[in-house]
Amino acid sequence: MKVTIDHSLCEGHARCMDEVPEVFEVRDDDRSYTLVDVVPAEFEEKVKRAVSVCPRAAISLD
Amino acid sequence: MYNDNEHLTLENLNITDTDLYVKHGYPWAAWDLLRREKPVYWYQRPRYEPFWAITKHEDVGFISRNPGIFSNTQLLRLADTTSLKIGQRARIRNAQRYGGSQEDPPDFIFMDPPEHRQYRSAVSRHFTPRTMRALESHFAQMADNYVSRFAEVVVDEFASKGTGGLVDVVHELAAKLPVAAICEMAGIPSEDWDQIFSWTEALVGAADPEFRLPGESQEQTLRRSSGEWRRYNERLVQKRLQEGLGKDLLSALMEADIDGNRLSPKEISSFFTLLVAAGNETTRNSTTGGIKALLDHPEQLEHLVGQPELIPSAVEEILRWTSVVIQFQRTVMEDVEIRGQVIRKGESVVMWYPSANRDEDVFSDPYKFDVERNPNDHFAFGGFGEHFCLGAHLARWELRSMFHALLPLLSKLELVSEPEFVQGSLHVGGIKRMMVRAKAA
Numbered sequence: 001m002k003v004t005i006d007h008s009l010c011e012g013h014a015r016c017m018d019e020v021p022e023v024f025e026v027r028d029d030d031r032s033y034t035l036v037d038v039v040p041a042e043f044e045e046k047v048k049r050a051v052s053v054c055p056r057a058a059i060s061l062d
Numbered sequence: 063m064y065n066d067n068e069h070l071t072l073e074n075l076n077i078t079d080t081d082l083y084v085k086h087g088y089p090w091a092a093w094d095l096l097r098r099e100k101p102v103y104w105y106q107r108p109r110y111e112p113f114w115a116i117t118k119h120e121d122v123g124f125i126s127r128n129p130g131i132f133s134n135t136q137l138l139r140l141a142d143t144t145s146l147k148i149g150q151r152a153r154i155r156n157a158q159r160y161g162g163s164q165e166d167p168p169d170f171i172f173m174d175p176p177e178h179r180q181y182r183s184a185v186s187r188h189f190t191p192r193t194m195r196a197l198e199s200h201f202a203q204m205a206d207n208y209v210s211r212f213a214e215v216v217v218d219e220f221a222s223k224g225t226g227g228l229v230d231v232v233h234e235l236a237a238k239l240p241v242a243a244i245c246e247m248a249g250i251p252s253e254d255w256d257q258i259f260s261w262t263e264a265l266v267g268a269a270d271p272e273f274r275l276p277g278e279s280q281e282q283t284l285r286r287s288s289g290e291w292r293r294y295n296e297r298l299v300q301k302r303l304q305e306g307l308g309k310d311l312l313s314a315l316m317e318a319d320i321d322g323n324r325l326s327p328k329e330i331s332s333f334f335t336l337l338v339a340a341g342n343e344t345t346r347n348s349t350t351g352g353i354k355a356l357l358d359h360p361e362q363l364e365h366l367v368g369q370p371e372l373i374p375s376a377v378e379e380i381l382r383w384t385s386v387v388i389q390f391q392r393t394v395m396e397d398v399e400i401r402g403q404v405i406r407k408g409e410s411v412v413m414w415y416p417s418a419n420r421d422e423d424v425f426s427d428p429y430k431f432d433v434e435r436n437p438n439d440h441f442a443f444g445g446f447g448e449h450f451c452l453g454a455h456l457a458r459w460e461l462r463s464m465f466h467a468l469l470p471l472l473s474k475l476e477l478v479s480e481p482e483f484v485q486g487s488l489h490v491g492g493i494k495r496m497m498v499r500a501k502a503a
Contacts, residue, residue, distance in 0.1 A: 006485060008176070008179050009411050009448070011189075012191060013190075013191060013222060013454075013455075014191055030187060030190045032194060052439070052446075053446070055446050055450040056446065056447060056450055057127040057446045059502040
């Protein structure tokens with residue numbers, strides 16, 4: 001599972017980082033960045049939750 | 063028990079009659095019925111253009127995630143045909159008087175991506191969680207001051223009139239912090255905050271005769287207050303031009319860069335008014351509604367007093383419970399299916415947020431007010447996506463500060479009567495008065 005963040009939408013609400021700090025990091029520019037290219041299997045469920053709670057629907061999976 | 067009308071049917075239910083909202087509050091029973099029997103419902107009633115009523119959380123989420131299919135540029139808020147005509151005439155008049163075209167979006171909520179993202183990003187850094195957290199102690203201090211002053215008024219009233227000493231929560235408390243916080247961010251001097259508050263009341267409540275001057279029609283109230291507010295904004299802009307830009311929202315709009323262009327004076331003024339009005343109207347009603355919710359549920363209040371660390375969670379529940387924004391509307395740009403129902407290009411959908419926030423498929427025991435509810439994926443700030451409320455974190459920090467300061471006082475208060483709702487408002491469930499008094503010892 002690969003995860004990407006649309007930076008034209010992300011405003012640093014940080015809900016993703018709250019859910020999975022191992023995968024998402026909000027930096028000083030108020031944008032979230034992924035810390036891994038491929039989501040480790042153990043975090044897949046949490047990452048799906050992060051996708052569904054992102055206030056801007058900025059995270060997508062493929 | 064919420065189906066208070068046993069004769070309610072899909073044919074006779076009504077979710078648009080604002081007189082019913084004033085008399086009975088939100089039409090929970092009708093929304094419950096729609097979610098159960100026809101969550102995508104073709105709603106046809108007098109005085110409204112027909113629309114698809116969307117009442118399920120999942121469907122509100124789908125529409126909000128797909129701004130390419132569901133457009134904001136034509137119809138944004140469901141309104142009766144009279145109000146729509148007033149809005150249309152205002153656009154024509156503004157184009158004649160201030161330039162541009164009557165097709166111009168009145169503010170940036172009326173835009174779709176990519177344009178919407180460019181405009182929104184001109185101010186979004188002022189509203190990030192990081193920016194808001196930096197203001198936390200400042201908000202806490204303001205909330206403490208407003209609550210102390212409110213407590214004094216309650217005590218004075220009780221001292222002079224006993225249990226006959228009534229105090230209005232809306233004007234004496236709930237309105238204060240939201241106006242102060244957004245006006246400070248906006249760069250509006252404190253001597254003008256009362257004026258900003260009354261313009262907001264007039265713009266949002268023009269359908270209610272209480273907010274008009276004697277003899278004025280709804281349209282005249284709107285014209286006068288928006289005209290006065292526009293001229294005020296122009297003076298603020300002039301001041302910035304003479305004295306230099308600051309770190310406030312007005313300065314951010316004045317230096318915004320959209321593909322190498324600046325905003326027009328008309329855009330600066332209308333976007334500024336949107337931010338200030340949206341920032342003070344909504345949180346005031348959540349505060350008032352939250353006070354009512356806690357007074358109506360003394361066991362929840364007691365629980366919160368014992369564990370103030372639950373305040374952030376309680377605030378989320380207050381946001382869900384009060385759902386002060388009732389609906390937004392979208393126009394469908396291509397044929398699309400929701401729950402098997404085909405919706406044709408050109409038709410409109412209306413998302414009913416309070417209904418989504420009582421959806422049994424998402425919230426267990428949705429009619430229970432539970433300050434510990436978790437998860438609580440409410441849509442009080444709209445569905446997640448392009449137009450998610452820009453001021454969500456501002457509202458959260460204001461509400462947290464306010465209820466933190468208010469907690470010790472709340473159990474000494476009692477509600478004297480039900481809240482009095484603003485008439486004719488189908489967009490925000492506005493409370494214009496809610497009377498409380500000190501409990502007799």
